Amino acid sequence: MSVRKHRSQPYQIKGVDALFGELPLAEVAAEILPLSQIALPQQQPRRYFDPMAMQELVESIRQHGILQPILVRPLLDDKYELVAGERRYRAAVSAGLEEVPVVIRELTDNDALQLALLENLQREDLNPIEETEGILQLIALKLNTTSESAIALLNQAAHPKRNSVDNVIHSKDWQLVQEVFNTVGKFTPESFRTNRLPLLTLPDEVLAALRLGQIAYTKARAIAKVNDLGQRQALLESAIAENLSLTQIKQRVAQIIDCSTNQSDRSQSSSLKNRMDVTYRLAKKSKIWENPKKQKQIEKLLAELEKLFSQD
Structure with missing residues (x-):
């Protein structure tokens, strides 16, 4: 099936001129191309399509057709690679269309990917x-x-x-x-x-x-x-x-964090008590009591502990 001319809304991506200079897509006439001749690019910017929004687009295309053409670039063997308009392409396939309006442009790999990204970034449903x-x-x-x-x-x-x-x-x-x-x-x-x-x-x-x-x-x-x-x-x-x-989410997050903090405090308190018990048992078995210099250090430590515990 040959490519033929088609009248539709002019192709336009906001900001094309700023990023690409002379790329007058709006001035290029749309043509009709069989879907079988269009291939998806290997590197696709878009990964997720909202099922409900896609179904609405499919129904719209069934009733009114594709109002804005799809942008493609020529490949070998009479094939074309989709550059921008993947949602319209997928919806056209789901709607059972055999051909779609396209704008054909010679583009480098870099320019094609930039155009695809730019069109996606202008979509309201992009996550x-x-x-x-x-x-x-x-x-x-x-x-x-x-x-x-x-x-x-x-x-x-x-x-x-x-x-x-x-x-x-x-x-x-x-x-x-x-x-x-x-x-x-x-x-x-x-x-x-x-x-x-x-x-x-x-x-x-x-x-x-x-x-x-x-x-x-x-x-x-x-x-x-x-x-x-x-x-x-x-x-x-x-x-x-x-x-x-x-x-509500922030409230639950605060509760989780508060609970975790309290558990951590209780765990730390239990750990300190265990350390005190261990230290006390070691002290009873130690020969440190026979050393006069160390006895003075023990007296100071005991005095600090007694003062600390009396404040509780």
């Missing part, structure tokens, strides 16, 4: 983990570095006492970082570093629930304050099953 990882990956691609180096640069700019912050914020790399945040339009570098980077160090089970959209990131951060794995897992399951509010 906080994917959003955080997506922004870091976008920064890393712009700087031609790793996500770890991008994190290091963000931290560097926030600690002037340990690093030369002036050198960082006036560097070309930092200008590119600012461009990314200005394009995404949801965070400043500092708010992203403070509120989103900590999500990447959450315990595995909390991170998994957050990635699946089962819990809000504010609730996830509160639950992560529970150190005990069993207690944390139980609280996480309750928070999801009972749809606990952030206030």
Whole structure:
């Protein structure tokens, strides 16, 4: 089946011009392409799709078709790789469509991945983990570095006492970082570093629930304050099953921490008593009493103990 022209809404990703310069996607006419000729990319930024939201999109496509074309780039053997529009692609497959409107552009691997990330970051249903990882990956691609180096640069700019912050914020790399945040339009570098980077160090089970959209990131951060794995897992399951509010979660976290502290205090008290018993038995068997110099030390220690116990 050949590619043919198609009239649809113009293709547009907010911020494309800022990040890519001359890439007039909105000016490119859409074409019709068989779904069988479109392949998903090996590196896909999006991992989780809300089932309810996807079903709504499937029903919309069944009734109205795909209003905004999918962005693809040509491969070998008359095939095309999906660049942006994975939700629409998946929904079209579920809706039983045989062909979809597309915009075809020649793109490098780097540009294709950046466009895919940028479109995903503009979705309202993107979960906080994917959003955080997506922004870091976008920064890393712009700087031609790793996500770890991008994190290091963000931290560097926030600690002037340990690093030369002036050198960082006036560097070309930092200008590119600012461009990314200005394009995404949801965070400043500092708010992203403070509120989103900590999500990447959450315990595995909390991170998994957050990635699946089962819990809000504010609730996830509160639950992560529970150190005990069993207690944390139980609280996480309750928070999801009972749809606990952030206030309720914080109350339960406080109770768990308070209980753990009291148990620790009781354990420490019991340990001190045991040590006192052991010391007393050793003292009775010791020959220290025959040493005049050590007798004076014992007198001082006994006097301090007597004073301490009399204050109870």
